[in-house]
Amino acid sequence: MTEAPAPESTSSSESAPRRVVVTGGAGFLGSHLCTELVARGWHVVCLDNFLTGSPANVAHLVQDPRFQLVRCDVTDFVHVPGEVDLVLHFASPASPVDYLKLPIQTLKVGSIGTGHALGLAKEKGARFLLASTSEVYGDPQEHPQREDYWGHVNPIGPRGVYDEAKRYAEALTTAYRTAHGVDTAIVRIFNTYGPRMRPYDGRAIPTFIRQALAGEPLTVAGDGSQTRSVCYVDDLVRGILALAESGHPGPVNIGNPHERTVLEIAEDVLAATGSTAGITFVERPQDDPTVRRPDTTLAQELLGWEPEVDWHQGLRRTVSWFERALVESA
Incomplete structure (x- = not known):
């Protein structure tokens, strides 16, 4: 892990490979983006401070000359020599376990870190994409959620540090677009699952899979009637890059527009793992959204995007990855 060197000179700018900076590139989503970008021929500079990400997530890329891993906390600085065509800002704790444990860091990366990443895009004349979240809609009073819905967020509740960090990041991104002419984009990411999720990150699907594989009862919050729309990570990456x-x-x-209750998700995990441990019900967290489903009409019309991976197929892939990962870590 070193400072990212400038790209080699080329006789033709048209033949030069495109170069992208991915902040938080060693995290769950960031690592999948890095993998796909390298596969598409991009030169990728992955920035991460490994607060919630891991070098193991990009270990398969480190020998590729098109990939550079740089240890960097974007709340301190962002410096990348050479040309940059695209900045993907994905640095942030994203699971409730993480942002409840790291509230100040979450707010700082959403504010200071976003400012530094936008400054890099401005300096390089690069396009900038902010990874925002469905959490900007809070516990929504509009269902499904359209992009023009302003949300229903408790700014001083336990989830407020993440919700408001992302809402501020959206405002700052928009300001850089209008005030500085930076070519920006905002993607609002809904619940996503797949390989490389951490077993103890607190989100429902990895928690359920970990518990099922350990022979433990699955802990469903409340009565499990609250709904989620879950998108397989490969589909999400396609939408983001589009x-x-x-x-x-x-x-x-960007997310899957098909709803499932949390209880249904837990039951499907039991079936996919063959677990007979059953389900136990626990207290529902404060400000836990009752419903969450994206209106993806804009993504379909603008990008020609819609999810392709069937829920049960994606769940089997995820369970298989967890089975291997848990064996390797034992």
Whole structure:
């Protein structure tokens, strides 16, 4: 892990590979983005301070000459020599376990870190894409959630540090677009699952899979009637990169528009793992959204995007990855 060197000179700018900076690139979503970008021929500079990400998530890329891993806290500085065509800002704690444990860091990366990443895009004349979240809608009073819905957020509740960090990041991104002419985009990411999720990150699907594989009862919050729309990570990455290359400013919802109750998700995990441990019900967290489903009309019309991976197929892939990961870590 070193400072990212400038790209080699080339006789033709048209033949030069495109170069992208991914902040938080060693996290769950960031690492999948880095993998796909390298596969598409991009030169990728991955910035991460490993607060919630891990070098193991990008270990398969480190020997590739098109990939550079740089240890960097974007709330301190962002410096990347050489040309940059695209900045994908994904640095942030994203699970409730993380942002409740790291409230100040979450607020700082959403504010100071976003400012530094936008400053890099401005300096390089690069397109900038902010990874925002469905959490900007809070516990929504509009269902499904469209991009023009302003949300229903408790700014001083336990989830407020994440919700408001992302809402501020959206405002700052918009200000850089209008005041500085930076080519920006905002993607609002809904619940996503897949390989490389951490077993103890507190989100429902990895928690359920970890518990099922350990023979423990699955802990469902409340009565499990609250709904979630879950998107497989490969589909999400396709949507994000389609927006990044579209030139559209967003915000654009990317997620699966098909709802499932949390209880149904838990039951499907039991079936996929073959677990007979059953389900136990626990107290529901404060400000836990009752419903959460994206209206993806804009993504379909603007980007030609819709999810392709069936829920049960994606769940089997995820369970298989967890089975291997837990064996390797034992």
